Amino acid sequence: MTINEAQDEIISEFEFLDDWLDKYQEIIDKGMNAKIDPKYKTPEYLIEGCQSKVWIHAEYKDGKVIYESESNTDIAGGIAVMLVSVLSGHTPDEIIDSELYFIDKIGLKEHLSPTRSNGMLSMLKQMKLYAMAFKSKSES
């Protein structure tokens, strides 16, 4: 599945949820179940917002980046899970070049605001940085 196919899948999953409460329920449930290997719950893998904590770990396997995430909040955690499911298993180039439109399309664009202390932008930035690091490492 390409990154855009993964995004489209999430969009169609949310399409039937008219009520914002149902949408948040979906995100919360995703966030609740996300667990990372405890050895990665360290400051090194922490993306600290003003209020929430999200840990994202990445490894490079067979030319692809594999992400995993966990958060101490369910909503930021759920957003991280969706980012992981969209980007994980792709090559660094695919990740670096990707444009993520699903958050806006599923009606959560308030989380895209750079002023939001726990926005997904910092998570996305970190995930792309991992991809760039793996790319430069593999090319050197």
Add this chain to the structure above:
Amino acid sequence: MINIEKIRADFPILNEQVYGHKLVYLDNAATTQKPKPVVESIVNGYYHKNANVHRGVHWLSQEATEAHEAARETVRKFINAEKTSEIIFTRGTTESLNIVAATFGELLSEGDEIIVSQMEHHSNIVPWQLVCEKKGARLVMLPIDNNGEISLETLKELINEKTRLVSIAHASNTLATVNPVKEVISIAHENGIPVMIDGAQSVPHFKVDVQELDADFLAFSGHKIYGPTGIGVLYGKEKWLDKLPPYQAGGEMIDKVTFEKTTFNVLPYKFEAGTPDFIGSTSLAAALDYMTAIGMDNVEEHERELVEYATKKLNEIEGMRIYGNAKKRSGLVSFLVSDIHPYDMGTILDKLGIAVRTGHHCAQPTMDFFGIEGTVRASFGIYNTKEEIDILVNGIARAKKLFHK
């Protein structure tokens, strides 16, 4: 009794819709909304009375100066200071605290001690830390107990011959505790020590009389008392303000300037370098007049009713933990529900049109004491109603379901 309908009509913002819901604004400890007379004062100030104040020879400058100085008198009256020269306009509580920390700090020597409580806002901790570091002085913490109260006995024990000043919040922005500042001041004064009161969360909510308290310094912000942002007040007893060196330097604060020596202006101008925010000061006065017309005793009673109702209703929610259980409380409630993260709770309440604050409320030492990262804080103002508290309680119930709690 206050006429809540009439008051609400003065605040057009309360009719705003948020995600299809009527705004329920419960973030008044962060900032309050502005009534029409305040906004009109800002507009009229710029339309009709805008000219640089002091020393202007022309009519408009005289008008602006008179309004600015009349505002100082309004502030004096509001907190019952003895003299208008003791009222310094600042940008807000933070700047007021910084002025005292920086200038009083100049009088400190190595080994001197400053006492602040454990429940202080960062702005009443960090300025003192900076000055203590610079002077080799020590910042001493007055601890709180599980109810969020200080002990006067402990204060007595902490005070010694090295203590130079006590700085304490009148009301906690996180725990709602109203500190016994009159007793704190009396204990400190028995030992010849001045006291700075952070009035950010008290002056907007009940009558504060600096002479009755015998406070040496008091800070408060305009924007938390229905006035404009960017204007605040530092009250200081004349005897202290005379002793302290100037803070910032520039125009307004000087008497005579030569390259050999500069002499400084009289109080309060010695502490007001540069063009003051004269539109801000006059609009702050409009806010204080508005509060005086309602009556601070009425404000206090209304907010006490709200906080009592909110505490009762919130405590009926399973899994509710309220932080701060002082005997005397101001108009806010800080809480957590089950193990729902405050950020998650705040996000869901926001989607229901309910504005609360979440996080550590700039009081990390307080959070550390309770072993938590943050809370959800609902803080009340003159326009809030019991119906709005019901909406909050229902919102929490909906959030609990979402988080399977």
